[in-house]
Amino acid sequence: MKATKAKAPSLPSSALQRLEEVEDHFVDLWDNMSALWGISPTMARIHGLLYITGAALSMDDIMARLAISRGNVSMNLSKLVEWGLVRRVHKRGDRRDYYESLSDVWEMFTLVANQRKRREIDPILTTLRRCKEELSPETLGGLADTDVARQRYRRVTELLTLLSQMESLARRFFESHRGLRAAVELLAQE
């Protein structure tokens, strides 16, 4: 009912409308980026809204603004909190929870990169090492002497080398968002 009352103390309604249109475009943009960041579209839209408004919004605000159901907002907000992209804040005298996005883009990027690394890349490296193991002379015995086995061992090893090096780079750059920012600025200019 009383979903939209919080902010916007004084702007004329036509101005508000203009700003809301831009918000919409921005949320759509986030939506399109979701696959790239490896998060679900709705999670991305909610985060986009929180980032661009810079405000602490309640579940009802978000439901109304993005036209999605309560349960959906609830689940995606908890994921966002879990990822560290959004934090819960409270307003005194109000029982509801409000949610606010991080404001530092470098920090957000670092968080997402680390989550993906932990959830996707690390398990892949583990599996790949096991594959390499399975193709090693110790496991294959005499079979390892065939051309076929040797070639496969080499291919797995090369892939492992690439991913390991990437992983080690990522570890260094994403340890803190300051590290990332410094590195990128350095590399991008020169």
Next chain:
Amino acid sequence: MKATKAKAPSLPSSALQRLEEVEDHFVDLWDNMSALWGISPTMARIHGLLYITGAALSMDDIMARLAISRGNVSMNLSKLVEWGLVRRVHKRGDRRDYYESLSDVWEMFTLVANQRKRREIDPILTTLRRCKEELSPETLGGLADTDVARQRYRRVTELLTLLSQMESLARRFFESHRGLRAAVELLAQE
């Protein structure tokens, strides 16, 4: 019918079986990586099979080995060829097409990165620039003097800065796979 006759001239069948198990693991691995690389799972599996075997396989070989339908294999193979990860090869005296994966992991990585950049990142940058435009003083007029508008302009600008710098890095590193390899090795060790 005569799907699997081509390679493997002399290995005992138990050895073949061992190797096929490893192939399976590798294909599964590729499957799991598909989201990370931004390609569909089946496309990834086919490519995984072609990469690990190092052989030129026909559609029938792939259908049989991965248990997927002809149409599916056909469509995904043409995508792989389009991306440049796989090439069509011919065997003399055989009307069928055979398909072979690139063998250089750095080259493959560079291809995928460039495709994603072109398909996903570049459009995002375009849209983001339009968002920034919509929030600029020129477009907003007097409204741009409000705190709200100023804050949003700043947020969009910061995001744009981050993505632009990333984009410029990517352009340099992914121009050729040699560039990437050299850069990663340099950064990873020191």
Next chain:
DNA sequence: TACAATTTTCATATCATCCTGAAATGGATA
């Protein structure tokens, strides 16, 4: 040209994912 082998296309079916809404839970107040 007619034929046969192979590949491509695409309407339909299948599947996985995501969303909804209502019931269950939690937790503050009196």
Next chain:
DNA sequence: TATCCATTTCAGGATGATATGAAAATTGTA
């Protein structure tokens, strides 16, 4: 403890993506 408000959970439904298989198109061969 009883009540009220907010949040979470989850079974079932909606949606979109992917796979199938048979018909159409393509390409090489006689």
